[in-house]
Amino acid sequence: MLDLTLGLLYFFLVTAFAFAAVILRTIDARGFLASVAVGFLIIYGGGVQWFIIVAVFFALGVGVTLYKYGYKKKIGGAQEKGGARNWPNILANGGLASVFAACEYFHPGTAFAALFLGSISTAAADTAATELGLLSRSKPRLITRPGREVTPGTSGGVSPLGFAGAFLASLVIGGMAFVLGVLGQTAPLPEVLSLCAIGGVSGAVVDSLIGATVQRRGHCRVCLKQTESVRHCGEKTIMTGGVPFVENNVVNLLATLAGAGFALGFFALV
Numbered sequence: 001m002l003d004l005t006l007g008l009l010y011f012f013l014v015t016a017f018a019f020a021a022v023i024l025r026t027i028d029a030r031g032f033l034a035s036v037a038v039g040f041l042i043i044y045g046g047g048v049q050w051f052i053i054v055a056v057f058f059a060l061g062v063g064v065t066l067y068k069y070g071y072k073k074k075i076g077g078a079q080e081k082g083g084a085r086n087w088p089n090i091l092a093n094g095g096l097a098s099v100f101a102a103c104e105y106f107h108p109g110t111a112f113a114a115l116f117l118g119s120i121s122t123a124a125a126d127t128a129a130t131e132l133g134l135l136s137r138s139k140p141r142l143i144t145r146p147g148r149e150v151t152p153g154t155s156g157g158v159s160p161l162g163f164a165g166a167f168l169a170s171l172v173i174g175g176m177a178f179v180l181g182v183l184g185q186t187a188p189l190p191e192v193l194s195l196c197a198i199g200g201v202s203g204a205v206v207d208s209l210i211g212a213t214v215q216r217r218g219h220c221r222v223c224l225k226q227t228e229s230v231r232h233c234g235e236k237t238i239m240t241g242g243v244p245f246v247e248n249n250v251v252n253l254l255a256t257l258a259g260a261g262f263a264l265g266f267f268a269l270v
């Protein structure tokens with residue numbers, strides 16, 4: 001039942017894309033392997049349309065990450081290594097989507113497409129909210145305590161610019177999904193856009209809620225900065241709050257799960 005010729009063709013296509021991403025320094029070497037695995041499941045399980053959606057998300061992510069990178073670096077909020085994604089990062093953002101693609105292969109229909117779009121919209125929305133939120137002129141406020149201002153880049157911090165970014169990124173995914181007919185050729189544009197906006201924005205909100213509550217917090221023993229990273233300046237950070245294993249990638253994974261659930265919920269209602 002597996003088509004070998006098609007499988008090989010897809011494999012080479014995905015490998016070529018991942019290789020280009022390494023050359024462009026947008027993923028690191030081990031990220032390459034994770035990308036090939038995730039990419040192959042998505043293109044083989046969901047089809048070329050699903051793969052294009054993921055490629056759009058990836059390009060969008062690279063774009064917003066590198067946008068005003070120098071300024072973000074200056075305020076200490078820039079992604080490390082020039083924004084190159086590593087393997088835990090790729091699995092956190094695309095792992096669930098690849099599981100939905102594998103399910104779609106065995107049970108074709110639109111339910112898994114809705115889940116897939118919800119998870120990818122969340123990943124896109126969260127990335128855009130994080131990166132554009134860093135550029136906010138007004139200080140972000142803690143989502144659980146809006147009266148409290150936090151420094152840009154703090155998990156759980158939200159800003160109007162971040163919300164706008166989350167919304168727009170979801171609409172980009174929704175627009176592409178409509179053009180490609182991911183949710184079926186007859187799904188109307190407003191429905192596809194709403195599904196992605198609801199999935200993406202609510203997923204990003206869940207990301208912020210987890211970030212503000214149970215996400216692991218710590219400080220670096222080298223530079224003494226507060227950080228959510230498990231490692232900083234090459235050393236393991238000292239935990240000061242939150243739950244030990246709930247680091248950024250775990251938060252992202254849970255958020256994509258929530259976004260997928262909201263999208264499916266919306267899909268079931270319309």
Ligand SMILES: [Zn+2]
Pocket residue numbers: 220221222223224225232233
């Ligand atoms: Zn440090």
